[in-house]
Each structure stands twice: as C-alpha cells, then as structure tokens.
Amino acid sequence: MIMDLLETVKNAERNKKAVAHFNVANLEMLKAISHVAEKFGVPVIVGVSEGERAYMGVHHIADLIRSYNEEHHTKQGYHLFLNADHTHSLENVEKAVRAGFDALVFDAADKSFEENIELTAEAVQRARSIRQNIIVEGELGYIGQSSRLLDTLPEGATVMLEDLPTAEQIREFVERTGVDMVAPAVGNVHGMFRSTQNPEIQIERILEIKSVVEAPLVLHGGSGITDEAFILAIDAGMSVVHISTELRRAWRTAWEQAMQDNPDEIASYKMIPSVLSAMEKVIERRVKLFW
Template sequence: MGLVPVSDLLKAAEAGGYAVGAFNCNNMEIVQAIAQAAEAEKAPVIMQASQGAIKYAGIEYITAMANTAAAMVSVPVALHLDHGTSFEQVMRCIRSGFSSVMIDGSKHPLDENIALTRQVIAAARPVGVSVEAELGKIGGTEDDISVSNADAFFTDPEEARRFVQETAVDSLAIAIGTAHGRYKGVPKLDFARLEKIRSLVQIPIVLHGSSGVPGEAIQEAIRLGVRKVNIDTNIREAFVDRCREVIAANPDEIDPRKILGPAREAAVELIREKIRLFGSSGKASA
C-alpha cells in the first residue's frame, strides 16, 4: 500500500469518533517501530518528520523509509511534514513524495497566516497532498522551533472560524494548553475553548504537544473533536531510556543492533499504547 493523504485518514476518524496517532520519526528504528505498532494494532497511522528530522536524516532517506514501511504493512500510512515554516520547504517535501504537509504560519499576523496557507493549499491540493495549518502559538521547543511561555497564546475561536472559512484548510492545529517537549507540571487543557472552536469549524482538529498529557484529558479532547494527536517526546523517552538500560547492563557492548533493537521494541510498545488510547486500534479494517 502506498502513502495516503492525512485528510483521508481524518475523514474516517471523524466518521468513527476516534483520533489517528501522528508519530515523529527521526531514524530507521523509529520508522520501523511506527509501522510495526500500527500493523500490530491494525490501525491507520501518520509518520511525520520535523525540520530537525529532515536535517538529520535527509529528506531522501525519510521519504524512502516511509515508502518502504508503507509497502510492507497492510494498514494505511501517511507521511506528513510537521511544522513546515515556509512555502519553499513545503514544496520540497511535496516534490520528495510527502503525502501531507503542515504549514505553520502561527508566528505571522492572521492575514499573513491566511495568505501563506492559501498559497500552500493552491500548490498541494492539485497533486493530492493534504494540508494542516496552525492558529495560536503552542509553547515549548520542538527541534528548530521554540516558543516561549510569554509568546504562547491560545487560539481565538472567532479567528479559527475566519481562518477555516478563508483557507478551506484540511485540518487545524490549535493551542488550548499543550506544549512541545517535557512538561514541568500536569498540563490543563481548555476544553471549553476546544468545544467552542469545534462548533465553529467543521474540520478535524489537531492536538500538538500531546506527550505527557494525561490519558483521560486526551480522550476528552478526542470526544470534543480532536482527530489527529501528535506524539514525539514520549517516543524519544522510551527509545533513549531503553538504550541507557541496555548500556548500563552491558557497558562493554559495542554492537549498535543490540542497543537499538531493544530501543525499537520499547518504541513499539509505547506507540501501541497510544494507538489504543486514541481509539484507532482496529480501524484500518473498519
């Protein structure tokens, strides 16, 4: 099975009342873990690559690995650009074979964000690539993108209505209290804001910075209309923690396979748990 647009997966999620997991991939083992977990759970899945991942692994490797993974499993797989910040970067990913892109114009004033998003949609939609945009600034740091607590702000529902109306974007990432990276405390999501936004826009909502958010809060967000949930930090933690455990138990080990193999299995376990939490387990065959 080849790569599919994220919009196809989210339409099914909307109809079924669940969310699709979007898992960041940074190396081969994590790509394999995402595919293995999705296949084991019979779940649709989104592999996504950030600017940092593309810079580290190379866009050609990322695209080739995702295509190989999609061909080896029976479940639908999308390859998505996470937090693209320029038209040029988005076009590079589309030309490379990404099936979905995010254009993050949240740092711009509303009118400029709308204009940039429309420009991306005009280029992406004719070639079957779906587009996610962001409104409001999600705090924290993810690879090359950092937003301080002072600069982070929640999404305004009326601005969301106007944004969706004027762009016809496929999905919208909103800021309701999550943050990228590790949380210092327990995040509190603004469910009333989410409910209001969802009543004004009839498209799938995306929740970024979901690692560390309590499971019951994630499920409430899904009940209120979130259809794509992003996970990155939790995968890194599971992967690296297992590497540390293996090295601590075998300090003389020099075979990378004996270190990265168990780390991959830890990532599989974590991703399977998230898929079940999001309600997408078994939905690939639905």
Template sequence: MPLVSGKVLFEKANEYNFAIGAFNFNNMEFLKAILDAAEEEQAPVFIQTTESAIKYAGIEYLAGMVHAVKDKYSIPFALHLDHGKHVETILLAIRHGYTSVMIDYSDKSYEENLKVTKYVVSICAALGISVEAELGKLVSVEDEVVSREEVLVDPEQAKEFVDRTGIDALAPAIGTAHGAFKFKGEPKLDFERLKKVKELTGIALVLHGASGVYEEYVEKINKYGGDIKGAKGVPDEELKKAVELGINKVNTDTDLRLAFISKLRELMALEKKVIDPRKFLKPAMEEVKNIVKKRIRLYGSQGKAELFRV
C-alpha cells in the same frame, strides 16, 4: 494498503469521532517501530518528520525509507510534514512524495498566516495532498506571565480561517506545549474552547504537544545517568476527553524519545561489554513500538483500519 493522502485519514477520523496517532521519526528504528505497532493494532497512522529531522537525516533518506516499505503494510498511513515553517520545505516534501503537510505560520500575524496557508492549499489541493495549519501558540499558560487570551485560539477567528483557507485540518492552541517540560503545575487544557472550535468549524482538529511524559521512562532515564527531573506531560484522562470533544489527530514525539532513550541508557549501563549497536537499538526500538501501541489504544484508533477498506 498503499500510502494514502492525509485527506482520507482526516475525513474518516472526523466522521467516526476518533483520533489518529501522528508519530515523528528521524531514522529507521523509529519508522519501523511506528509502522509495525500500527500494523499489529490495525490502526491508521500518520508518520511525520519535522524540518529539523530533514536537516538531520536528509529528505531523500526519510522519504526513501517510507516509499521502500509502503507496500509491506496493510494499514492506511500518510507521510506528513510536521511544522513546516517554510514554503520551500513544503514544496520539497511534495516532490519527495509526502501525502500530507503542515504549514505553520502561527508565530506570524493572523493575516500573514492566512495568506500563506491559502497559497499552500492552492498548491496541495490539486495534488490531493492534505494541509494542516495552526492558530494560537503552543506555550504553557499556567503562570501569569501571559494571559490565555494572548496565546490560545479564538474560536470565531478559527472559523473564519478555515472558511477562507480551505485547510483539511486545524491545530488549535488550547493549552498544550511541546517537549518534556510542558508544565510547571498541572495542565490546564481549555476544553470549552476546543468544543467551541469544533462546533464552529466542523473540521478535523489536531492536538500538538500532547505527549504523556510517563513517569516510568523519566525515572529510568534519571536512574541511569540522565537528568530530566520535573518533566511532565498531558495525563491520559485529559487526552481522552480532548478526543471525545473532537480531536482527530494527536501528535506524539517526546514519548517516543523517552521510551527509546530510557531503554538505551539502561542497556548501556548494564551491558558494558557489548559493542554491537544492534544489541542496544533493537530493544530500544521495541520500547518505542510498545509506547506507540499504548498511544494508539488511548486515541481509540485500534482496529479502525477496517473503516478504510469499505
């Protein structure tokens, strides 16, 4: 199946009430691991890059790899720009064959966010490219430094935003955070808020900052010389509940990095005579593949590629 528009993925996931994994990649190893895992699970998937990934590798390399292998796979997948902070980057992604973009002006005023998002939609709609946007701020709100109302999405405002912009998907802030050190205590996702946003908008919803930060990877990294003590993520049970309440795309980046680095640190510590990087990179790539498959099953998207062939 060819590379498809994110619109196709969002519509099916919303219609059949499941979530599609959106996995970040910066290089060939991560890209291959993600697509191979999705193929084996027969799951639709978003493969995505951030602006920092583009700065690191170059969009010609990232998009070029995707387009070079797109006909190798039978599953539907979209090439997505994650957290596009600049309209110029959106236009660059479009020119290089991205089929889905996120315009993230959530750190700006509501009116500016609305205005720029609407402009991006006006460009992408005619090209069949999906647009994701965000409302609220992805920061931990467990402590009392900030109130939940200051950073979490307003459901009524979300409805207005969706109606006025025409976006294909919305990432509502409900209490998740980016990175391995998401929470000081237990996560407090606002499920009632999520439920209300879904009821009012009816649109595909996206969960950012949703990595599990699994203890097995954290322990192995620390064992072999790393120092990421205290890292925590979103428990699987919480994520499952979020999907049940209307999340249709789940972003995962940190878990892939932890899986890769944990295996890399282990091998480099134990195989001291090895100088062939492939001896390290291939097992690390397999570890990424394993975590992608685990997350796909958690989202309920395994076997769902069949829905797109009807």
C-alpha cells in the same frame, strides 16, 4: 479499506477516534511505529519536522514509508501516512510535496493573525500547484516549537483561555487559507514538563471550534497530556493527536540503559531490541487510547 489520509481522519472523527501521529528522527523510531501499526492493524501518521527531514533526507524518508507500506501495511488494509511537520518555508513545502509526502503542516503560528493567514494561504496555493491532492494543515495560536523536556512554559506560548484563538477566528482562518485540517491552540504546548502536569486542555473551546469548523482538528503537543484529557479532547472533536517528546524520552532512556547493561558491546544493532521495545510500549499505549 481507506488509503486516503483526509478520509481516514474524517472517518476517525465520525467514530470518536483519533489517528496517532508520531515524529521520527531515526530508523529505529520508524520500525517501532511500523511494528505497532502492524500489530493492531491501524493507520498511523509518521511526522518529520524540518530538522528531522534535514537529518534523514526528504526523499529517503518518503522511500522508506513507501517500502514499509508495500511490505507490511497496505495489503492488510491500513496505511502509514507521511507528514512534513512544522514546515516554515515555501522551499520546504515544495520539497515535501515533490517527494511524495501525504501531508504537510505549514507553521506560521508565531505570526500575527493576518500574517499567518497570508503565509498559510500562499503555502496552500504553492503546494496544490504541484500536487492537487496534497493535504495541508495550518496552525493558529503559538504553543512553542521544540519537542523537549520543559521546566517552564515555552516563551510566548498561548495557554490561558482568554488568550487562545476563538472559534470564530479558527473558522475565518480555515475559510481564508483553504487548509484541509487545522491545529488550534487549546491549552496544549510542545514539549513535556519534567516535574509537573502540562497545562489544562480547554475542552469547551474544542467544542466551540468544532461547532463552526468542518475541517478536522489536530492536537499538537500531545506528550504530557493526561489520558482523561485525551479522551475528552477526542470526544470533543480532535481527530489527530501528535506525540513526539514521549517517544524521544523513551528512546534516550532505553538507549542509556542498554549502554550501561552492555558496556563492552560495540555492535549497535545488538542493543537496539530493548530500545525498540521501550518505544513500542509508548506507541502502543497511545494507539490503544486514541483508536
């Protein structure tokens, strides 16, 4: 029974698997994730961005995760882990660590290489000064910042092979910042295209990075990536995969349908089961593919 996030991720990597990471913005999303994790008996990372934390409450979401683990998961030998996704300020780093999050992502990917290293190293130092065992992830290569449906590439997103960070740059970034995990840009983008495939994932670049970097690799912007690309990316060395937009779209579509099917219903909880079911289908499909 492994209850340590970093060891869970490294164990997944050794077995050519990936831990699924789903962002949540409300209780229904968390319930859906918990139901699927319980059904399959697998570890899952629950992510909350700065915006999601502001809405749900940093301490509230941490308390919810602890409660779900105590009631549904830990005694069965697996765990829901809590990640402070895309954290941009030292103030929010401190808040997440003090609230008891398992991990945080410090995101300075829109900065220059040197500034990213400087800011991320400072975030690592600040986080560990509060709690030594906090897991800190850094990002290199800008892939956009919003989980939404896309018509065009996010402005400034790095997707062409010649523009992606090299394996040597990723190695230097990890060594100089001291991060535990790293999310490199490898052709992925945040968000999901409405009417076309997301850009191609550069599998060879993942292999190159993994050959010189021991830290676990994290694939952000998983929504819209093909199943085949996921399998290849995980086999090449990605050991955590982030999904957000797919889940948001499932929630929105199912909620609109529930309102249409129940025009006179005003008790929201009576319409929630169909919404939960729609989200659970997305989560289940991804968990089965990754794990």
